[in-house]
Amino acid sequence: MKGNELKELRNLTIPELQTKARETKEELFNLRFALRTGHLSDFSKVRAMRRAYAQIHTVISEKRLLEVKNAG
Secondary structure, three states, rough: OOOHHHHHHOOOHHHHHHHHHHHHHHHHHHEEEEEEEEOOOOOHHHHHHHHHHHHHHHHHHHHHHHHHHOOO
């Protein structure tokens, strides 16, 4: 993900991020399936999707920590 896409993620709410994470995980599953069946020859797409999934979860964690910090 590029910097502007990461900024867009940070503007989303936690439920929206969870939905995006679910969609990304489904897409990652489909890419892995295509790779195993031989329909995908470029592994870099799988790597990029894994990275995007991790970045979404990082933003979710940041937002949860910020909520706890602001509540306490």
